[in-house]
Amino acid sequence: MFDVIIRRASLRFGNHCVFTDLNLTLKGGQWTCLLGGSGVGKTSLLRLIAGLPAGETTGEVVCQDGFSVHHRIAWMAQQDLLLPWFSVLDNITLGQRLRRNLTDVFTRRPLLSAEVQEQAMSILEKVGLSAKADVLPQHLSGGQRQRVALARTLMENRPLVLMDEPFGALDAITRLNLQDLACELLQNRTVLLITHDPLEALRLGHEVYHLRGHPARLTDAITPPGKTPRSLDDNGLLALQGRLLDRLRHESFDEQTGVP
Ligand SMILES: Nc1ncnc2c1ncn2[C@@H]1O[C@H](COP(=O)(O)OP(=O)(O)OP(=O)(O)O)[C@@H](O)[C@H]1O
Ligand SMILES: [Mg+2]
Incomplete structure (x- = not known):
């Protein structure tokens, strides 16, 4: 598995500099x-x-193996982005169907090869939704919909997975369960997970960074000990959570008051 190296990244909108000279290696x-x-x-x-x-x-943004990062990325967002008129199965195979452009000439509906269908059903089983393959998203709970989004990410089968607050809208228990599931199913992938929840970062991250300030800078990495997903009754983890929460709270307080 290859590292992804972000070198001297800068971003500005007009005269608002979001970050400058930012370096990060995703191991x-x-x-x-x-x-x-x-x-x-x-x-x-x-x-x-x-x-x-x-x-x-x-x-x-370069990959350590010299190949481009393009076509090697799957994305999972906070909103599940499921298409309401497609079944669960059709939603998770959308990427394959669009890329292969397979369409039934009579119904104009995109077709699935037996191999893709089998793969999709096996992934739905892993996320515990094989019974829901033919159901429309509107008949699913928020947690189920996000499991479909995870299944769609897995269907893409990419080595680099970018996740933008994927569990942010879920209740605490569903969130913990999905963290465990994602950790199991995305093992050995290179994952960059954005979260507002320090405990989530500390349970799942091999390295945890904090982006702060204007322009934003990355703090040094925290490397929590132990295997992921880390247990909730680990006192060291809870102490780190307290410190991170405190740091995040002061950061937003400083922004409101303008105190540096
Ligand atoms: N298209 C755009 N045009 C102008 N400014 C933008 C645009 N997109 C983002 N910004 C600004 O860039 C900054 C960073 O936005 P970004 O969406 O990356 O924040 P974030 O850290 O993801 O926040 P959140 O936790 O709320 O999702 C913000 O100040 C935002 O207003
Ligand atoms: Mg954001």
């Missing part, structure tokens, strides 16, 4: 988690890595 096969206040530039950094920049950008 191959590991989870890097990124915390930071609202508006600091987390999604913008993710978009820059994915080659979807808005604003004026400089810098480079």
